[in-house]
Amino acid sequence: MKTQNPNDLRLAQLQHHRAARLAKGDPIAMPITSSASYHLPDIQDAPFLYGRNSMPTWAELESQLALLEDAPCLAFPSGMAAISAALMVGLGQGKTLVLPSDGYYVSRVFSACFLAPYGVRIIEAPILKMQDFDYSGVDVVLLESPSNPGLDLCDIAAISAKVHAAGGIVMVDNTTMTPLLQRPLDLGADVVLASDTKAPAGHSDVLFGHVASRNAAFMARVLDWRRLSGAVPGAFEAWLLHRGLETLELRLARMCASAEVIATRLLDSGLVQNLRYPGLKSDASYPLACKQMQGFGFIMGFDLPSADVAEAFLTNCPFIAQATSFGSTHSSGERRARWGDQVSPGFIRLSIGCEPVEPLWDAIFQALRQASAM
Ligand SMILES: *Cc1c(COP(=O)(O)O)cnc(C)c1O
Numbered sequence: 613m614k615t616q617n618p619n620d621l622r623l624a625q626l627q628h629h630r631a632a633r634l635a636k637g638d639p640i641a642m643p644i645t646s647s648a649s650y651h652l653p654d655i656q657d658a659p660f661l662y663g664r665n666s667m668p669t670w671a672e673l674e675s676q677l678a679l680l681e682d683a684p685c686l687a688f689p690s691g692m693a694a695i696s697a698a699l700m701v702g703l704g705q706g707k708t709l710v711l712p713s714d715g716y717y718v719s720r721v722f723s724a725c726f727l728a729p730y731g732v733r734i735i736e737a738p739i740l741k742m743q744d745f746d747y748s749g750v751d752v753v754l755l756e757s758p759s760n761p762g763l764d765l766c767d768i769a770a771i772s773a774k775v776h777a778a779g780g781i782v783m784v785d786n787t788t789m790t791p792l793l794q795r796p797l798d799l800g801a802d803v804v805l806a807s808d809t810k811a812p813a814g815h816s817d818v819l820f821g822h823v824a825s826r827n828a829a830f831m832a833r834v835l836d837w838r839r840l841s842g843a844v845p846g847a848f849e850a851w852l853l854h855r856g857l858e859t860l861e862l863r864l865a866r867m868c869a870s871a872e873v874i875a876t877r878l879l880d881s882g883l884v885q886n887l888r889y890p891g892l893k894s895d896a897s898y899p900l901a902c903k904q905m906q907g908f909g910f911i912m913g914f915d916l917p918s919a920d921v922a923e924a925f926l927t928n929c930p931f932i933a934q935a936t937s938f939g940s941t942h943s944s945g946e947r948r949a950r951w952g953d954q955v956s957p958g959f960i961r962l963s964i965g966c967e968p969v970e971p972l973w974d975a976i977f978q979a980l981r982q983a984s985a986m
Contacts, residue, residue, distance in 0.1 A: 646847035681824035691807020694821030705731035715756035747778035765897040772800035811939030867910035871964040884914035916958035929979035938963030
């Protein structure tokens with residue numbers, strides 16, 4: 613008998629997750645319901661009260677996301693809306709947050725601008741130092757693995773055990789992986805945060821985010837936060853993400869397979885330095901990636917000799933969209949130093965898309981050769 617990937621059953625269910633609720637004649641494609649108000653002759657047992665509390669289209673999306681995460685999920689209008697909601701719920705005056713100094717920079721800026729002034733103590737540490745960190749007195753630890761953009765990994769299970777022993781909780785920003793490539797809740801983390809703007813929606817046409825957790829009390833507070841702060845997604849955006857999720861597995865399969873091919877060839881080409889891709893056997897993260905990830909992802913990073921060479925490479929390559937963000941059907945790349953990330957001026961983060969790999973590789977190789985001859 614062939615062994616089943618543990619994701620497979622949920623992925624099959626995902627394509628049919630509305631079926632049990634359908635009445636004869638109901639549309640198979642999920643309808644968009646953007647009503648702000650609902651027929652309420654009385655409020656007892658009404659499934660929907662008012663659009664800021666919940667909407668049928670988010671509810672459908674949340675049940676689909678819950679299958680993927682294997683945990684209750686709440687939808688938010690962006691990744692940052694989800695991350696800020698979870699941090700607001702998990703922290704408060706006098707509490708302490710540890711977050712990566714080399715992770716997604718907007719989470720750091722949010723913490724400094726809005727959590728610190730309300731009396732939260734904020735400690736930044738590099739991803740690679742998280743395992744040896746002393747977590748006594750720490751309430752919330754935010755992890756990112758692989759980190760964006762440096763692609764360092766940390767051991768989510770080991771760190772979660774350590775943080776729990778010290779009385780804190782662990783939140784993982786799982787945006788670079790998605791629930792198909794890494795399952796932080798199964799590794800012992802308490803909360804998963806995600807920007808669905810990236811691979812889950814997958815077409816660069818919508819911002820979205822979600823919070824997932826098996827801690828019911830925590831999720832009740834996140835729901836309160838969404839309802840009371842009013843950080844609610846639109847029905848059309850929820851519909852777009854719902855549609856995107858139906859092809860997530862297929863897109864990821866192509867993207868990850870192509871990324872492995874391209875990373876291997878880049879390594880052999882000698883045209884880039886300090887190539888990072890967790891799926892390369894030579895990468896420092898490879899053993900941990902094999903242990904805690906279900907795939908190696910579609911993002912890689914490398915240095916080119918200067919900002920000019922890096923810009924020339926991106927400009928010369930017809931199949932790399934010059935844009936921030938990652939995880940879309942099209943490959944995209946950018947020089948991260950332009951945002952102030954702690955990387956070299958010629959560092960490129962490359963997100964491999966769904967293009968067939970051979971023309972994509974040819975375009976990358978030619979553009980690199982041209983730029984390197986500058
Ligand atoms: C993009 C991103 C976010 C923020 O998501 P938005 O949808 O843009 O708000 C958070 N974390 C990581 C790792 C990201 O890459």
